[in-house]
Every structure is written in structure tokens, then in C-alpha cells.
Amino acid sequence: MSPSSPSRMHRGLLASTALLLAPLGCVTSSQAGAARDEAALRTDEPPRVKPKWGLVIHGGAGVISRENLTLEREAAMRAALTQALLAGHAVLAKGGRSMDAVTAAIRVMEDSPYFNAGKGAVFNHDGVNELDAAVMDGKTRMAGSVAGVHHIQNPIDLARLVMEKSPHVMMVGDGAEAFAQSQGMPLVDAKYFFTEERWQGLQRALEQERAKGAPPAEQGQPSTQGLTPAQPGPPTTPAQPSTQGLPPASAPQPGQPATPAQPGPPATPVQQSGPAQPPTQGATPAQPVTPAQPQPGSSLTPGVDPITGDHKFGTVGAVALDMDGNLAAGTSTGGMTNKRFGRVGDAPIIGAGTYADERCAVSATGHGEFFIRYTVARDICARVEYQDLPLPEAANYVVNDVLVKAGGEGGVIAMDRQGHVAMPFNSSGMYRGYIGEDGTPTVAIFQQP
Numbered sequence: 001m002s003p004s005s006p007s008r009m010h011r012g013l014l015a016s017t018a019l020l021l022a023p024l025g026c027v028t029s030s031q032a033g034a035a036r037d038e039a040a041l042r043t044d045e046p047p048r049v050k051p052k053w054g055l056v057i058h059g060g061a062g063v064i065s066r067e068n069l070t071l072e073r074e075a076a077m078r079a080a081l082t083q084a085l086l087a088g089h090a091v092l093a094k095g096g097r098s099m100d101a102v103t104a105a106i107r108v109m110e111d112s113p114y115f116n117a118g119k120g121a122v123f124n125h126d127g128v129n130e131l132d133a134a135v136m137d138g139k140t141r142m143a144g145s146v147a148g149v150h151h152i153q154n155p156i157d158l159a160r161l162v163m164e165k166s167p168h169v170m171m172v173g174d175g176a177e178a179f180a181q182s183q184g185m186p187l188v189d190a191k192y193f194f195t196e197e198r199w200q201g202l203q204r205a206l207e208q209e210r211a212k213g214a215p216p217a218e219q220g221q222p223s224t225q226g227l228t229p230a231q232p233g234p235p236t237t238p239a240q241p242s243t244q245g246l247p248p249a250s251a252p253q254p255g256q257p258a259t260p261a262q263p264g265p266p267a268t269p270v271q272q273s274g275p276a277q278p279p280t281q282g283a284t285p286a287q288p289v290t291p292a293q294p295q296p297g298s299s300l301t302p303g304v305d306p307i308t309g310d311h312k313f314g315t316v317g318a319v320a321l322d323m324d325g326n327l328a329a330g331t332s333t334g335g336m337t338n339k340r341f342g343r344v345g346d347a348p349i350i351g352a353g354t355y356a357d358e359r360c361a362v363s364a365t366g367h368g369e370f371f372i373r374y375t376v377a378r379d380i381c382a383r384v385e386y387q388d389l390p391l392p393e394a395a396n397y398v399v400n401d402v403l404v405k406a407g408g409e410g411g412v413i414a415m416d417r418q419g420h421v422a423m424p425f426n427s428s429g430m431y432r433g434y435i436g437e438d439g440t441p442t443v444a445i446f447q448q449p
């Protein structure tokens with residue numbers, strides 16, 4: 001049976017998302033509105049319509065359980081996703097570019113403490129926030145990405161600056177921040193990214209490691225040489241959002257080393273947690289996949305939400321198709337809780353967590369090491385291009401077959417140039433949303449309506 005056969009999709013088990021786009025009312029925080037949206041973005045039906053233009057967003061995948069999510073929190077997250085959709089729609093409705101819609105939507109989610117990007121970024125093992133982001137323009141195949149930045153309030157904007165104002169595709173750490181300053185982008189104090197919830201999430205992840213008595217990490221310890229500290233951990237004074245540049249004493253100048261975060265205390269033992277289990281059904285003989293085994297990257301954990309106890313990746317992303325038929329994709333993240341200093345995930349890797357060309361755009365969320373090794377975003381678009389697969393089928397196959405058998409948890413959002421949409425994920429939930437020409441935002445979280 002070919003990978004493209006619908007019967008391979010295990011519809012009841014897996015999470016191929018589709019848009020039913022029955023007439024939907026506006027998203028409200030009410031349970032009725034939420035239930036309607038969940039049904040509209042359910043995961044086991046094919047798309048019924050293809051809008052001429054639109055925007056799809058995600059706010060991370062993972063173990064997201066209804067019983068753990070309070071109504072207040074759920075409403076707040078739906079509201080943030082709705083706001084992001086409306087921001088992108090405002091651009092597209094005016095005839096704006098898909099790239100502008102993508103960055104507008106992502107900026108809203110970066111500014112929200114609920115998502116693991118920008119303000120709500122998770123902490124690394126050393127108690128420092130290290131941010132990654134990327135954009136790609138499908139029409140031109142221009143791309144920009146940044147990784148390991150510590151003082152950029154909206155990393156998606158810096159990724160775009162790299163694309164538009166530098167001859168490069170990817171810039172990291174100090175160099176990326178120096179470039180930001182050279183372009184007039186202010187740096188923010190690292191304290192801007194502190195949230196108590198993320199800090200507690202790291203403490204919980206560290207406790208879990210210690211409880212399991214795992215041996216110390218093999219990863220190299222961060223060098224302290226030449227570092228100007230942005231102190232890890234909770235600030236001694238309450239964190240204040242800052243839109244200002246760093247104080248002159250600590251602000252890097254273009255061409256000078258910027259101020260990377262200072263490494264924290266010695267590494268604590270690292271848990272080698274097992275990857276997601278593959279399904280017992282649906283193996284594809286043609287696909288040589290090794291059953292899930294402990295992977296080198298599996299010491300990383302999805303963000304542990306200290307409020308809900310759920311584990312989730314909280315990366316944000318957007319893909320858009322504009323009136324001119326051009327696609328764009330963008331992704332922004334704090335990475336994974338407890339990641340090692342200097343670790344870079346899939347979000348800023350073009351072709352792994354972010355990709356767009358003239359026929360397909362993808363943004364991913366999940367365990368980045370798998371998305372990098374399986375070049376997930378490009379793989380989906382390559383299947384559309386080379387195999388002529390419908391986008392939802394290609395996306396579903398990569399997420400729910402290739403990735404699942406490899407042990408890689410997560411999901412993607414994707415659009416093609418005809419406006420078809422896919423949102424497959426192989427975890428229990430993915431914060432996601434869609435808005436098309438009619439301007440009706442639709443937001444969903446769970447796998448089952």
C-alpha cells in the first residue's frame with residue numbers, strides 16, 4: 001500500500017487535521033464557542049474547501065489534557081490565538097504579503113506569556129532563556145533565521161531582518177544580537193523573559209531528573225570565558241517588561257561581543273527519558289524506520305507546565321497564503337525546557353522546523369532533534385512536489401507515520417498555494433488556529449472535539 005493511501009492514515013487514531021469550514025460563529029471564550037471550534041478543526045476529516053487566501057497558526061503541541069486546563073486558562077489561550085489570527089488577517093485582507101501576515105501573527109504570540117516564544121520562553125538547564133526563530137518566503141525562497149539569542153524581544157523580527165538586510169540566512173548568539181543593534185533593533189534585558197511559570201517548569205524538570213538519579217550530562221559545560229552576565233534564574237527584583245535597549249554598560253555594540261547569558265550552576269543529572277511510543281498499527285513497509293529507541297536528544301523534555309502538570313512544546317508558528325498566491329512560513333521558540341546551553345532546535349533550521357516554497361509552507365512544533373534529523377518541513381513539501389501528494393496527506397504521513405515510528409513527538413501546520421490546510425499532530429493536543437477570507441477565526445486545542 002502506498003504511503004499516499006488514505007487508509008494508511010489511521011483516521012481514528014491519528015491527527016490529520018482538516019477544515020470543515022461549516023459556517024462558524026466568531027470564536028468566543030464560551031464553552032459553546034470552543035466546542036464549535038474544536039469540531040471545526042477536528043483531526044480526522046479531509047478539508048472541504050480551499051480558501052483563496054488565509055493564515056494558519058500554532059502555539060505548540062504536546063500532552064494537553066482537558067481536565068488539567070482550567071476554563072480561565074483555556075479561554076486566555078484561545079483569546080491569544082484569536083488575536084494572533086486577527087493580526088495576520090488584517091494584513092492579508094488589505095492585500096498585504098503573506099510574510100507580513102506571518103510575522104504579525106507570530107509577534108502577538110511572542111508577546112504572550114502563554115507560549116514558549118519571546119516573553120513566555122522556557123528556561124534552559126542553566127536558567128537562561130535562549131531564543132530561536134526563522135522565516136521563509138515561498139515566492140523568493142529567501143530565508144532568515146536566528147538562534148541562541150538572549151535579548152531580542154521579538155526574535156521573528158530579527159529573523160526577518162537577517163533575511164532582508166543581510167547576505168546571510170542564519171545568524172547566532174552574539175553576532176545575531178550585534179546585527180540587531182546595527183539595524184536599530186533595541187535589545188531587552190534578559191529579565192524581560194522571566195516568568196514564574198516557566199521558572200517553576202524548569203525546577204520541576206530538574207527535580208524529575210534528580211529523582212531519577214540520572215548521571216550528569218555529557219554535554220560540554222558552557223564556557224564562562226568572555227561572558228558578560230545576564231544572570232540566569234529569577235531576578236532579584238520583579239521582572240519588568242522592557243522595550244528599551246540594555247543599559248549602556250551591558251549593551252553590546254555592533255561589531256563587539258554582545259552579552260550572552262551567563263551560565264548557571266553546575267549541570268544536574270540528566271534524565272534519559274524515553275521517546276514517544278510508536279503506534280502498534282500502521283507501519284509502512286516501504287518506509288525503513290527504526291522503532292523508537294532512546295535517542296541522544298531524548299534528555300530534553302517538553303515544557304512542564306507547573307500549573308497543569310502537562311508536558312507541552314509551546315513553540316509558535318504561522319503559515320500564510322496571500323491574495324497574490326504567495327506562501328510564507330515562520331516559527332519562533334524558546335526551545336525545550338532544560339536544554340543545554342547552546343542547543344539549537346528545529347525552529348530556526350530551514351527545512352526542519354520552517355520551510356516555504358512556491359507550492360507549500362510549513363511550520364513545526366515538537367521535539368526538535370527529530371524534526372531536524374527527519375527534515376520534516378522540507379520532507380512534507382518534497383512529497384507534495386515530487387509525489388504530487390495532496391498537502392494534507394503529505395503532512396499527515398510525515399507527522400503520523402515517519403515521525404511516530406521514529407519516536408518524534410509534535411506536529412505541523414501547513415498550507416499549499418491552493419489554500420489547502422493541514423494541521424497534523426501526533427500528541428494529544430496542539431494549540432492551533434485558522435482564518436480565511438471571511439475573517440472568522442477558528443481556534444482548537446485538542447485532538448478530539
Ligand code: ASP
Nearest residue numbers: 313314315335345366368
Ligand atoms: N521544536 C522546538 C524545539 O525543539 C520546541 C517546541 O516545539 O516547543 O526547539
